[in-house]
Amino acid sequence: MSGAAAPGxxxxxxxxxxxxxxxxxxxxxxxxxxxxxxxxxxQAFLRAVDTLRPGVRGDVYWAGRLTLCGDRDDLDRYERVFAAYFDAAAPPRRPPRRPAPPARLRPVVREVPAGARPGEADRERQGPPVASLASSAEVLRHRDVATLDAAERARLNRLLAAFSLRGCSRRSARRRPARRGAVDPHRTVREMLRHGGESALLRRHARVDRPRRVVLLVDVSGSMGPYADALLRFAHAAVRGRRTEVFTIGTRLTRVTRELSHRDPDLAMAAVAEAVPDWRGGTRLGELLRAFLDRFGQRGMARGAVVVLLSDGWERGDPALLAEQMRRLHRLAHRVVWANPRKARPGYAPLVAGMAAALPSVDAFVEGHSLAALERLAAVVRGADAGPAPARTADGKGAECA
Structure with a gap:
């Protein structure tokens, strides 16, 4: 909120x-x-909340809905995010004709100190109720998934269910009618024939921008056990984009896009658990990446796509094989992104053999340990926040980064 702070x-x-x-x-x-x-x-949202009552749930809800939503598709997303972020059900779509006195959300009870000016305590109470309501959600965004308890994981799952993952745009070969662009001869001639051969306005068309395909390779090995559920829920939200494919990698390669197509996240997770036979097993990144490229990637799934590997880089096989397959993937894909949950730990360096072998072929190396890290990963995938690429030496090998 942009209003002035309470005096005193x-x-x-x-x-x-x-x-x-x-x-x-x-x-x-x-x-x-x-x-x-x-x-x-x-900014309009902050001003609207400041003008209304910041501590009242209904005012915060309607201020955000009227200022932050731009079309009808945004309304459903707004409902889900509001309910998850503020940890309760969203208010009804239409306010009642005679609303009851507004109830404050988790109000913070404070004793008014002696000598305080009248009304000062009321002014101070307008800000903190919202902070006390959702400050835990804001803290949760930056918490490591591996350290969360059951209640915090439940809140995280609700926030992940509202995610959206969309690949960066590419210009399609197809064209659509447009006011500006190249002249469309077929539509122009047809328009002239309608007017008996008389000259008519030139009809134009332009290329259509479409999101690129996104391919997620989620590591479900034993070392990724604390993060696998959250990452698969992130993948479940991404599958709603219809141009997203999801595979699990461990000791086997399993395509789980169909299992993740369930609307209910819990049903989707149960279906994935039945389909994946190598939960918490070993890691054979090089062999499985080769299997993915031979069976799916070379045929077109990885060609021109944004490929995201969500793994800590532990490799039990030959690191040279992983390096070779990563180079092959890099030649096919539009962009290769690697999200490593271990990257956020103090003093981290990619010294593990698998991670060091893969980095030279990675375009963006990001964290994947928290909700905020997954939000940044989504921004990197859609091209909004590319971030620095791993440094490369003259001989093409990646330099280790802290």
């Missing part, structure tokens, strides 16, 4: 900053879900 000390200002951080985190979660909540809309 820094407590009001701190509460204001916390509330602003929570609302900005909500806007980031909407962007991760595919809502075009840009800077201008976010």
């Amino acid at each position: 000390g820094t407590a009001g200002a701190d509460g204001q900053l916390r509330a602003d951080a929570v609302l900005l985190g909500f806007a980031r979660a909407l962007r991760a879900a595919g809502v075009d909540a840009g800077a201008e809309r976010t």
Whole structure:
């Protein structure tokens, strides 16, 4: 919220900053879900909440819905993200004619100090209720998935269900009618024939932009056990994009796109558990990547696609084989992204043989340990935040990065 801090000390200002951080985190979660909540809309949202009652759930809900949503497709995403972020069911779509007195969300009870000016405590209470409502969700965005308890994982799963993953755009060979672009001779001639051969307006067409295919290779080996469920739920949300393919890799290569097509995340996870025979087993990245390329990638699935590997890079096979197959993948794919949950740990360096062998063929090396890291991964996939590519030496080998 952009209003002035409560007078009489820094407590009001701190509460204001916390509330602003929570609302900005909500806007980031909407962007991760595919809502075009840009800077201008976010500022309008903050001003609207500041004008209304920041601590009232209904006011925050309607302020966001009226300022952050741009079309009908955004409404369903907004409902899901609001319910998950604020940890309760969203308000009804239409407000009642005679609304009951608004109930505050998890209000913070404070004692009014002696000598405080009348109304000062009420002004301070407007900011913190929203912060106390969703500050835990904001903290949860940056928590390592491996450290979460059961309740926190349940909240994380609800936030992941609202995700959206879309590949960067490519120009298709197909064309559509447009006001600007090259002249469409067929439509122009047909228009002239309708007018008896008289000259008519030139009809034009332009190429269609389409999202690139996204291929996710999710490591389900033993070393990735604490992260596998969250990453597969992230993949489940991505499959809704219809141009996403998902494979699990461990000791076998398993295509699980059909299993993840269930609308219910829990049913999808149960179907994946039945289909994948190598949960928490070993890791043969080089052999399985070769199997993927021979069976699917070379035939067109990886050609021109954004391929994302979600793995810690542990390899029990020959690292030279992995390096060879990564070079082969890099030649086929439009972009290769590697998300490593271990990358966020202090002092991390890609010294593991598999990770060191793969890095020279990786275009973007990102973290994958938290919700915020997965949000950035989604931005990298759609090309909005490419990030620095791994450094390469003169002989083509990747330099180790801290």
